[in-house]
Amino acid sequence: MEDVGGQPLLRHQARMTQSIGPVTVALPPAPHPRYTAISGLDVTALPVPDAAEGMGASLRRAFAALPRGTAAAMVMLADMPELEASDLASLAASVDLNSDTLIWRAATEDGTPGHPIIFAAALFDQLRQLSGDDGGRAVVRGAASRMQLVPLSGQRARLDLDTPEDWAAWREQQR
Incomplete structure (x- = not known):
């Protein structure tokens, strides 16, 4: 759990996402340090007992936990430190549930698809069937x-830091 701005990035992302709507955070089974990172926030911690299966398990559980009648849901990765609340607001504002659009996806300034992604309810059943570590890629392709x-400013929609080397390089650029 990397620290950004004096707090774990997961906490920062969860707080920022609260400005858009209710937040559910998919987590490995407790006890796990990620629970501490979001403690005291008005978010729902969603234990994913089969988290070792991969991203598919987290998405499957999260979409299964959505309240009945939810019209759309945003999937946000917790390892994207340059996303800002204004990015989430722009993405959310683009949603038009009266259109034929099923996915609203953040992209880089030059149009390269990235994250977060908002899925319309018509895709929820497919997302509830996911397995493995491919996440929702097949649903997005379909x-x-x-x-x-x-489009979001710069490369924010694609800057996803997964390894210690990624984090070290990013921190060096922040100096």
């Missing part, structure tokens, strides 16, 4: 013709 890209 609905690509009904996807709207929402």
Whole structure:
């Protein structure tokens, strides 16, 4: 759990996402340090007992936990330190549930698809069936013709830090 701005990035991301709507955080089974990172926030901690299976398990559990009647849901990765609340607001503002669009996806300034992604309810059943570590890629590919890209500033929609080397390089650039 990397620290950004004096707090764990997961906490920062969860707090920022609260400005858009209710937040559910998919987590490995407790006890785990990620629970401490979000303690005291008005978010729902969602234990994923089969988290070792990969991203598919987290998405499957999260979409299964959505309240009945949810019209759309945002999937946000917790390892994207340059996303800002204004990015989430822009993405959320692009949603038009009266259109044929099923996916609203953040993109880089030059149009390269990235994250976060908002899925319309018509895709929830597919997302509840996911398995493995491919995440929702197959669902996104299947609905690509009904996807709207929402450009964000710079490369924010693609800057995803997964390794210690990624974090070290990013921190060096921040100096």
